[in-house]
Amino acid sequence: MDFETVIGLETHVQLKTRSKMWCTCPNTFGAEPNTNVCPICLGMPGVLPVANDEALRLTVLTGLLLNCEIPKYAKFDRKNYFYPDSAKNYQVTQYDRPSTQNGWVEFEFEGADPDAEGRRRTRVRITRAHLEEDVGKNNHFERYSGVDFNRAGVPLLEIVSEPDLTGSDMAYAYLRALTDILVRGGISDCDLEKGMVRCDVNISVRPRGQSTLGAKIELKNLNSFSAVRRAIEFESGRQIEAVKRGEALRQETRRWDDEAGITEPMRSKEDAHDYRYFPEPDLMPFAPTETWLDEVRARVPELPLARKERLMRDYALPAGDADVLTDHLPLGQFFEAAARGFRNPKAIANWVINNLPAALSAHGVRLADLRFGPDAIRELVTLVESGRISSKIAQDVFAEMFTSGAGPEAIVAAKGWAQVSDSSAIEGLADEVIAANPGPAADFRAGRTAALNFLKGQLMKLSKGRANPAMAGEVLERKLRNVVHSPPISPS
Amino acid sequence: MAGVSMLRQLNISGLTERLARRECSARESLQACFDQIAQVDGTLKAFLSYDVANAEAQADEADRLLASGVTHREKPLLGVPIALKDVLCHRGQPCGCASKILQGFVSPYDATVVTRLKEAGAVVFGRLNMDEFAMGSSTENSSAWTTVNPWDPTRIPGGSSGGCAASVAANECFGSLGSDTGGSIRQPAALCGIVGLKPTYGLVSRFGLVAFASSLDQIGPFTKSVGDSATLLQAIAGHDPRDSTSVPQPVPDYRKALGGDLRGLRIGLVREFNVGGVDPEVDTAVRAAVRQLESLGAETVEVSLPHSDYAAATYYIIAPAEASANLARFDGIRYGLRVEGRDPAELNSRTRGAGFGPEVKRRIILGTYVLSSGYYDAFYLRAQKVRTLIRNDFLKAFESVDAIVSPTTPTPAFRIGEKTEDPLQMYLSDIFTISCNLAGNCGISIPCGFTGARSDVPRLPIGLQILGKPFGEETLFRIAHAYEQSTGWHREHAPMA
Ligand SMILES: [Zn+2]
Numbered sequence: 010m011d012f013e014t015v016i017g018l019e020t021h022v023q024l025k026t027r028s029k030m031w032c033t034c035p036n037t038f039g040a041e042p043n044t045n046v047c048p049i050c051l052g053m054p055g056v057l058p059v060a061n062d063e064a065l066r067l068t069v070l071t072g073l074l075l076n077c078e079i080p081k082y083a084k085f086d087r088k089n090y091f092y093p094d095s096a097k098n099y100q101v102t103q104y105d106r107p108s109t110q111n112g113w114v115e116f117e118f119e120g121a122d123p124d125a126e127g128r129r130r131t132r133v134r135i136t137r138a139h140l141e142e143d144v145g146k147n148n149h150f151e152r153y154s155g156v157d158f159n160r161a162g163v164p165l166l167e168i169v170s171e172p173d174l175t176g177s178d179m180a181y182a183y184l185r186a187l188t189d190i191l192v193r194g195g196i197s198d199c200d201l202e203k204g205m206v207r208c209d210v211n212i213s214v215r216p217r218g219q220s221t222l223g224a225k226i227e228l229k230n231l232n233s234f235s236a237v238r239r240a241i242e243f244e245s246g247r248q249i250e251a252v253k254r255g256e257a258l259r260q261e262t263r264r265w266d267d268e269a270g271i272t273e274p275m276r277s278k279e280d281a282h283d284y285r286y287f288p289e290p291d292l293m294p295f296a297p298t299e300t301w302l303d304e305v306r307a308r309v310p311e312l313p314l315a316r317k318e319r320l321m322r323d324y325a326l327p328a329g330d331a332d333v334l335t336d337h338l339p340l341g342q343f344f345e346a347a348a349r350g351f352r353n354p355k356a357i358a359n360w361v362i363n364n365l366p367a368a369l370s371a372h373g374v375r376l377a378d379l380r381f382g383p384d385a386i387r388e389l390v391t392l393v394e395s396g397r398i399s400s401k402i403a404q405d406v407f408a409e410m411f412t413s414g415a416g417p418e419a420i421v422a423a424k425g426w427a428q429v430s431d432s433s434a435i436e437g438l439a440d441e442v443i444a445a446n447p448g449p450a451a452d453f454r455a456g457r458t459a460a461l462n463f464l465k466g467q468l469m470k471l472s473k474g475r476a477n478p479a480m481a482g483e484v485l486e487r488k489l490r491n492v493v494h495s496p497p498i499s500p501s
Numbered sequence: 502m503a504g505v506s507m508l509r510q511l512n513i514s515g516l517t518e519r520l521a522r523r524e525c526s527a528r529e530s531l532q533a534c535f536d537q538i539a540q541v542d543g544t545l546k547a548f549l550s551y552d553v554a555n556a557e558a559q560a561d562e563a564d565r566l567l568a569s570g571v572t573h574r575e576k577p578l579l580g581v582p583i584a585l586k587d588v589l590c591h592r593g594q595p596c597g598c599a600s601k602i603l604q605g606f607v608s609p610y611d612a613t614v615v616t617r618l619k620e621a622g623a624v625v626f627g628r629l630n631m632d633e634f635a636m637g638s639s640t641e642n643s644s645a646w647t648t649v650n651p652w653d654p655t656r657i658p659g660g661s662s663g664g665c666a667a668s669v670a671a672n673e674c675f676g677s678l679g680s681d682t683g684g685s686i687r688q689p690a691a692l693c694g695i696v697g698l699k700p701t702y703g704l705v706s707r708f709g710l711v712a713f714a715s716s717l718d719q720i721g722p723f724t725k726s727v728g729d730s731a732t733l734l735q736a737i738a739g740h741d742p743r744d745s746t747s748v749p750q751p752v753p754d755y756r757k758a759l760g761g762d763l764r765g766l767r768i769g770l771v772r773e774f775n776v777g778g779v780d781p782e783v784d785t786a787v788r789a790a791v792r793q794l795e796s797l798g799a800e801t802v803e804v805s806l807p808h809s810d811y812a813a814a815t816y817y818i819i820a821p822a823e824a825s826a827n828l829a830r831f832d833g834i835r836y837g838l839r840v841e842g843r844d845p846a847e848l849n850s851r852t853r854g855a856g857f858g859p860e861v862k863r864r865i866i867l868g869t870y871v872l873s874s875g876y877y878d879a880f881y882l883r884a885q886k887v888r889t890l891i892r893n894d895f896l897k898a899f900e901s902v903d904a905i906v907s908p909t910t911p912t913p914a915f916r917i918g919e920k921t922e923d924p925l926q927m928y929l930s931d932i933f934t935i936s937c938n939l940a941g942n943c944g945i946s947i948p949c950g951f952t953g954a955r956s957d958v959p960r961l962p963i964g965l966q967i968l969g970k971p972f973g974e975e976t977l978f979r980i981a982h983a984y985e986q987s988t989g990w991h992r993e994h995a996p997m998a
Binding site: 051091096097287292 | 746831
């Protein structure tokens, strides 16, 4: 029997706000334990939450980026459960009235069927993206445990996907696309090392063609995207094997053991949670005004996939170039500043994608500290295109630009690097080369045409690279053939 | 000038007049409180604790300001000692909610009302006894002890803010702040013969009030007169950015509402409150009060609050539900009592098992139950719907009347231990007060007479409740003040005073 895997992801993302969700404590990573805390995020008696407006804005912005509906009315609820890392022993979240719902993410995925234009891309539906608060972090020591509440009350977005994912590669591609969008939107830095993104996986298997879902199994403790990928591979294999053996799978929560590379059941107590959700009475329902929404709409940036397609369309770039200029936004912006309205953007892309990053990393310079601007690259390409310098000289000009910051025109003038395209000068050089290399000249005349390249190289060398290479070849060839066929053959 | 020994019998306006004229000092006023506490609190047991040095420093600062020419126009409570229910956070002072579970907890911050009292110049001191976590009607649920009624030490002072009412009635302080979730200010004020106000939900910031039921709780003043109630409310009311449920609207000048007669006012009598179970002497006193209001120019009409019968049931679902979550934070991890265990779950259940009293446990269990999956719709959700109906009842009634009057409680103060075995009987002492919390409007209780016409009944105070529209405190004060000035019940002193 052929099986398919059905996967939905719940992705938790820490929002990039200056302060926490309900208090004014800083939202920063890496402080000494329990230093970014106050009575509010410690759940002291008598404190009340006040919603962070920027967190609400980032939530709605996420909804817009993920093509979600923004309901006119949203509210917060209390999710009740006892755990030492929870300061209030309830988590404030959005249960049945989230700030955003019913959206989708589109992304490139090799496993997708190609569309009419041959592009392989797919969509995953987003059930909702709702706002909640993060909890503290339990630390276990040899003789005792402690809780660090620095993270408690940090605004957290939970992005729930529909069960549209069919495998580990697709889940991986989805997570990459999702986090790219969130980083681009300024929603979150999505730094996995700092725990800014955490992911739970809901996974089930069923015989291909069957429409009902198998028993939904939740995977926890997935601390990296590669863990998500490996856990899905393991778990889907495990479930398929179990079904083949005739075992009935039941709904449960399993923990991923990253070292062992397996999933194992968590305590059954975890499954039996009744969170007893009810509306948070300390917070008013949230009804965004049109003005407020307009302010959020104005913050919607161009998303990665749209950007890639625009670069390909507007600048006639190949997909590979557009990918680089999309993934590295500052480089892409530099490119666009140089290439806008230029007739050969591809030539500029080559410099920006190849030479520029190479030089930056060789010199340990950041793009922001570059000593020349996008106009200089455009000027350099113009010099090459007009034939005033050769591509080879252009490399030297670029190196000089990089160190001195001078403009390409100025460098060419100062160094006397302008290409020699004066035919009388090249004729003189050609005579000199033929006279100095009688052997290769004779070879050419004897029909070994490859000798011309050698002679051309000698001419370029003699001109210190400044001779127009095309002209050099033409003049040499004419002079060498003239000797052989003298007088010229008249047309018959 | 009355002797300094009689200072304690003054109300706030009387005291501030003397302070302004420099006939007494803030330090002497505070000492009058301490002397009276020393005199009567061994029996009354209203105070759980008080910090003498901290209070004296505040009084000395008030005296310095008075000496430097600061007036009561600038700081209306300058030099006035005000005490707090043990549920309000006062920086550096214990805040225990009369519970073992908050043993040793010292608040690291001031409640907004405490900040505002201090800004108004008050000398804020003391921790007043209450039912544990404000759950109760008699202070018998306090983990410390039961406060007694200053009119009869064999009787309860009411609750949950029993210490607040008893201390003011016994002249141990000039006013106090308590909290009212289902009647916890109005009921003890009535039983102790003083003025207690529950402001409109959202008028006074709850920041720093240890939550019992967040959507019902409101902080309010206990005072010896209606004028003092207006003065204290003026000091604590108004929007607070730290409380999302506090309403951002300007606060009127409440003292301007005092004075004048009641001509043109329509006062409603609730048809559904006309039930059995009201003590005959309470009934007689309230009927007399209604006639008095009529003689002051008010017109009385019957109004209907058709869903009143469901108020108690609704209240005892919503309040415990919210409490079950609000009290979850007391887990022994970060502060207060801790009973160690092998793992966090055991530490937690041992701590809570040892730290909470039986009534608190009862309500946590009740609240957990009504929120449980499978029961939520039948209980919590339905209760919220009935709550909306109750609120609409009031809004409809207030279309035809400016205020509603009723007894505050069905009976005068009952005997200590009389109802402890029967929680349902205890819950019934709130039947006239809880609708107001569910609807979110305002209510005040003022003295309207005494029992004891018959020789077999002791002389106990009776309270008249006046309910107002949302943010209708000015009308409450106008009616209450006119009644008070025309009767003088507030000039009666408890035997312990
Ligand atoms: Zn904080």
